[in-house]
Amino acid sequence: EVQLVESGGGLVQPGKSLRLSCAASGFTFSSYAMCWVRQAPGKGLEWVSGISGSGRSTYYADSVKGRFTISRDNSKNTLYLQMNSLRVEETAVYYCAKALLSTGGGFYFDYWGQGTMVTVSS
Amino acid sequence: DFQMTQSPSSMSASVGDRVTITCRASQNISTYLNWYQQKPGKAPKVLIHAASSLQSGIPSRFSGSASETEFTLTISSLQPEDFATYYCQQTYSTSWTFGQGTKVEIK
Numbered sequence: 001e002v003q004l005v006e007s008g009g010g011l012v013q014p015g016k017s018l019r020l021s022c023a024a025s026g027f028t029f030s031s032y033a034m035c036w037v038r039q040a041p042g043k044g045l046e047w048v049s050g051i052s053g054s055g056r057s058t059y060y061a062d063s064v065k066g067r068f069t070i071s072r073d074n075s076k077n078t079l080y081l082q083m084n085s086l087r088v089e090e091t092a093v094y095y096c097a098k099a100l101l102s103t104g105g106g107f108y109f110d111y112w113g114q115g116t117m118v119t120v121s122s
Numbered sequence: 123d124f125q126m127t128q129s130p131s132s133m134s135a136s137v138g139d140r141v142t143i144t145c146r147a148s149q150n151i152s153t154y155l156n157w158y159q160q161k162p163g164k165a166p167k168v169l170i171h172a173a174s175s176l177q178s179g180i181p182s183r184f185s186g187s188a189s190e191t192e193f194t195l196t197i198s199s200l201q202p203e204d205f206a207t208y209y210c211q212q213t214y215s216t217s218w219t220f221g222q223g224t225k226v227e228i229k
Contacts, residue, residue, distance in 0.1 A: 035218070044223040045158075045166065045209050050216075059216045062123075095165055104172025106154030106213040112165035 002026040002111045004096050009116030014088055022079040022096030022113055030054070030074040033099040033107065036081045038092040039115075046092075049081065050099065086120045093117050124149055124212050128221035134229040141197040143224045145210035153188050154214040157195045160223075161206045169208075170195060200226070 008020040022034070035050040049070040050059040058070050069082040079096050094116050097109035125148035135141050145155065153173035158166040168177045170186035173193055183198045197204055205228055210221040 037220075045160075045211075045220040047211070047218040047220060050218065061217055102156075102172040102175060104153055104175045106152070106156070106172055107218070108156040108168050108171035108177075108211070108213065109158075109166070110168060110177070112167075114165060 002098065004098065004111055004113035006094065006096050006113045006116035009094065009118045011119045011121065012086055013122050014120055015085055017082070017084045018086060018118060020081040020083070020094055020096075020116060020118070022081075024077045024079065024096075024098070027098070029072075029077040034072060034079045035097050035099055035109065036070065036079075037095045037097055037109075037112075038090070038118075039095070040089070040092040043092075048094070051079070083118070086118075088120050091118060091120045124151060124215045124217065124219055126210055126212055126219050126221040128208075128210055128224050130224060131222060132225040132227065134227050135200050136229045137200055137202055139200045139229075141200050141204075141226060143195045143208055143210075143226075145193045145195070145221050147191040147193070147212055147214075150191060151212045151214035154212055155186075155188065155193045156211045156213065157184075157186055158209045158211065159204075159206045160209065166209065 003025045005023045036048040051070045067085045071080045096113045098111040099107045100110040127146045155173045157170040160166040173188040174186045187194045207225045
C-alpha cells in the first residue's frame, strides 16, 4: 500500500526557515517524480515544487523560486522541502504527492499525503 | 505562464443532475490536463488524467473531454458523495498549475 506521510510543519515567524519531510512507502521511491502542493486556509491548490526520481531535475513555482529548495534522499525514501524567508501568506497545508506519467501524456498525482500545516505568524 | 481558468467557481445542483465544469488554458497544453476532487479536510483525489482517461476505481459517471484549449469535466448523474470542490491541473509546462476550483453544493 502506498503511503506518504508529511511532517515538520508548525508555527514559524515571518522571515524564518522550516524544513518539511515526506516519508514514502509501498512503492519504488526512486522511480517516481514527487511534488509539493500547498493550500492556504479556504483557498485553492497551488503547485509549489517538483523533483525527478533521480533528484537531478527540480522545478519551482515563481512564487517560491530562490527561497524554497526541494530535495530527496532515495536511500531513505524521503522527500524534503526547505523553506527559507517564509511569508505570512505562505500559511497553508503542505501536501506531498507522487507523480505518475499518464499513458495519454503528461503527469498526474496518483497519491497524496495527508498534509502538514505550516503557520507563518509573529 | 500557463493560466488555467475554471468556470463556474461555484454551483448548486441536485442529486441526479448532469453537471459540467469547464477549464480553459491560456495556451496550448495538448491533453496534459487532469481533474481532481477534494472534500473538506481531505487530500485531493484524481478523477481524470490526460483530459479523458478515467482513473482506476473512479465511477463511470465521471468523464472528461477536450477541445483545443477548453476542457470539460462531466458528472452524468450527480450523487450525494459528489458534493465537493473540483480542480483542473495542467502538466504541460514545467510549472504544474491548478485552476481556481469549482465548488459543487447541494441545491
